[in-house]
Amino acid sequence: MKTSTVVFSTLLALCALPFAVGCENEVDDSANILPSNDMMVQDAAPPAPDGGATCRDCLEVGMWYRFDTLTVETLAGEVHPAVPTLNAAWAADVENKELNILFEIMAIEGDTISIRAINAALLGEGDICLLPDTAVDLTIASDAPGGCEFTTTEPAGINVYAGTTDHSKSCAPNRPIANSIPVEQLQLTNGVNADCSRITTGKVVEAAIPATALTEVCTCLAGLTGPATLCPELDADYAADNGSCAGCNLGYQPLGELVALVGGSELKTECTDAAGGPAVCLSASFEAVRLDASPANCP
Numbered sequence: 001m002k003t004s005t006v007v008f009s010t011l012l013a014l015c016a017l018p019f020a021v022g023c024e025n026e027v028d029d030s031a032n033i034l035p036s037n038d039m040m041v042q043d044a045a046p047p048a049p050d051g052g053a054t055c056r057d058c059l060e061v062g063m064w065y066r067f068d069t070l071t072v073e074t075l076a077g078e079v080h081p082a083v084p085t086l087n088a089a090w091a092a093d094v095e096n097k098e099l100n101i102l103f104e105i106m107a108i109e110g111d112t113i114s115i116r117a118i119n120a121a122l123l124g125e126g127d128i129c130l131l132p133d134t135a136v137d138l139t140i141a142s143d144a145p146g147g148c149e150f151t152t153t154e155p156a157g158i159n160v161y162a163g164t165t166d167h168s169k170s171c172a173p174n175r176p177i178a179n180s181i182p183v184e185q186l187q188l189t190n191g192v193n194a195d196c197s198r199i200t201t202g203k204v205v206e207a208a209i210p211a212t213a214l215t216e217v218c219t220c221l222a223g224l225t226g227p228a229t230l231c232p233e234l235d236a237d238y239a240a241d242n243g244s245c246a247g248c249n250l251g252y253q254p255l256g257e258l259v260a261l262v263g264g265s266e267l268k269t270e271c272t273d274a275a276g277g278p279a280v281c282l283s284a285s286f287e288a289v290r291l292d293a294s295p296a297n298c299p
Contacts, residue, residue: 055148055192061108064295065199065288066120066128067101070094074283075259077270082263089224090162098122098169098228099162102130102295103199103288111142113150119161119180120295122228129298134159134180140190148192149201157184157274163228165298170255171234171248172217179234181217181255183207183282184274190286199288208271208279214256218245221253224262 070090072083093099100120107114119134138156143149159180162169168179175182190202220231232249245252253261260266269278 053194054146055194055196056146057194058196059105059108059113059192060196061105062294063105063196064291064293065103066291067099067286067288068094069285069287070099070101071285072282073285075280076268077281080259080263080267081265082259085224085262086259093162093169096122096227097126097128098164099160100128101158101160101286101288102291104294106137111145111147112153113140114138115140117156117158119159121161121298122164123298128295129165130295131161131298134161134177138186140188148194149189150191151189152187155185155187155274157182157186159183162223163231166233167228167231168234169220169223169228169231170217171220171245171252172213173234173236173247175213175216181209182213183209184279185271197290199286202286202288204282204284204286206271207282207284208273209282210273210275211269211278211280212273214259214267214280215244215254217255218248218252219255219258220251221258222251224258 071087072090074080075083075086090099098121100122102118102120104116104118105113106116115138117136117138119131120128121131123129136157136159138158139153140150141153143151159177159182160170161180163179170179170181172179172181185206185208187205187207188203189205191200192198193200220228222230232251234247235249236247238249239246240248244254256267267280269280271279271281273279
């Protein structure tokens with residue numbers, strides 16, 4: 001009896017071996033089936049660190065963004081010789097908070113976002129304040145449902161003011177939006193990153209500066225290479241001998257003349273403005289950083 005027990009135990013041990021000779025195992029010929037989600041619950045991989053978040057999880061009405069990069073790519077349909085000088089001047093102005101283009105999210109309806117674009121001026125040491133007269137509205141929509149890449153739904157416009165509350169780098173007292181450069185027929189694209197902290201990959205695909213602005217908007221030459229405080233305060237009684245830059249001051253000259261002086265050639269007007277008149281073609285790139293709160297209006 002003892003001997004038979006030992007033999008039986010030995011046979012069981014041999015059958016436990018994967019390829020034991022003399023033991024038969026049933027073969028499962030059924031098709032392989034991946035385990036279902038319910039079967040994998042305990043072994044599921046942890047979620048991605050960001051949880052798959054997108055800008056749609058954090059975009060809210062009332063958010064503010066300020067351009068922290070702005071680069072002209074083409075001017076008058078080409079890389080005009082004045083572009084490097086303009087980009088260097090604008091980069092310094094953005095860094096010093098003398099050039100502030102801001103977006104405020106006004107409404108979100110599905111894949112469509114309404115935005116107010118507004119300028120701000122430098123006020124004190126590093127503070128900025130809003131210039132309500134420069135505000136315009138534009139609408140962007142995602143290229144795909146629920147996406148975070150957006151495109152303007154129709155041509156829009158923005159105004160470009162540079163300077164402090166007391167010293168403007170542009171002078172245009174007789175234009176509808178005083179002392180700013182009008183940019184019309186604006187078509188742009190941009191992205192928003194997953195935590196909504198930045199507007200990214202912004203492109204001004206095309207835009208136009210009206211030809212009338214080339215003579216009616218005057219620019220401070222000293223402001224191209226230095227702060228706005230180098231520009232004289234505007235004088236409503238100042239009348240230029242040639243009829244341009246009236247209401248400005250000595251040291252300002254028409255925008256078109258200044259660009260021609262810097263770049264060595266005049267600007268071609270091959271685009272059209274919002275009214276169908278001649279205009280200078282423009283393309284650019286930009287990015288923007290989210291602000292913690294809305295700036296106050298300028299005093």
